[in-house]
Amino acid sequence: MSALNRFHETASDALEKISACLPDGAKLCLTIYTPEKPELDIVLQDKGIDLNEVVSTLRRHGLSIDGDNGYKRDLLNSVVGSLAFGAQNKNPPPAGHWGQRFWDIGREERGLHEELVAALKLNRENLRACQATIHLAGGFDPAYVDDAQAAMAVADAVLAKAGA
Numbered sequence: 001m002s003a004l005n006r007f008h009e010t011a012s013d014a015l016e017k018i019s020a021c022l023p024d025g026a027k028l029c030l031t032i033y034t035p036e037k038p039e040l041d042i043v044l045q046d047k048g049i050d051l052n053e054v055v056s057t058l059r060r061h062g063l064s065i066d067g068d069n070g071y072k073r074d075l076l077n078s079v080v081g082s083l084a085f086g087a088q089n090k091n092p093p094p095a096g097h098w099g100q101r102f103w104d105i106g107r108e109e110r111g112l113h114e115e116l117v118a119a120l121k122l123n124r125e126n127l128r129a130c131q132a133t134i135h136l137a138g139g140f141d142p143a144y145v146d147d148a149q150a151a152m153a154v155a156d157a158v159l160a161k162a163g164a
Contacts, residue, residue: 008044015044031044079099084106085103086103123155124156124159127148127151130148
C-alpha cells in the first residue's frame with residue numbers, strides 16, 4: 001500500500017471517529033492541500049455535505065474575496081470575457097449559463113455606446129450646419145463661431161476615440 005493510500009485510509013478512519021462525536025446535524029470536511037502539488041490534494045467529507053456551505057464557513061472565519069487565488073482569477077477572467085464577448089455580440093454563453101448575465105450587460109453597454117455615438121454625430125453635423133448657415137447669413141457673433149468650433153473639436157475627438 002502506498003504512503004498516499006495509507007494516509008487517505010488513516011484520515012478517513014479519523015473522520016469517522018470525529019463524526020461520531022459531533023453535535024446532531026453537524027457535518028465534517030477535511031481538506032489537505034500540498035502547495036505546488038495539487039495532484040496530492042485530498043478532500044474528505046461526510047455524505048450529503050454541501051461544499052458551498054464549507055466555503056461559507058471559511059468566509060465566516062476570515063476567508064476573504066480580497067485575497068489572491070487562482071479560482072478567483074479564473075472566475076473574474078470569465079466575467080470580463082463574458083462582458084467583452086457581449087460587447088462584441090460574439091460567443092453567447094449556452095442557455096441558462098451564469099455568464100449570460102454578464103454577456104447581456106456587455107451587449108447593453110455596447111448598444112448604449114452605439115446610440116451615444118450616433119447622437120453625437122447627429123449633433124455635430126447639426127452644429128456644423130447651423131454654423132455654416134449663420135456664416136452665410138452674415139451678422140453673426142464671432143464668439144459663437146469660436147465656441148461652435150471648440151464644441152465640434154470636442155465631438156470629433158470623442159468620435160475618433162469611439163472609432164466612429
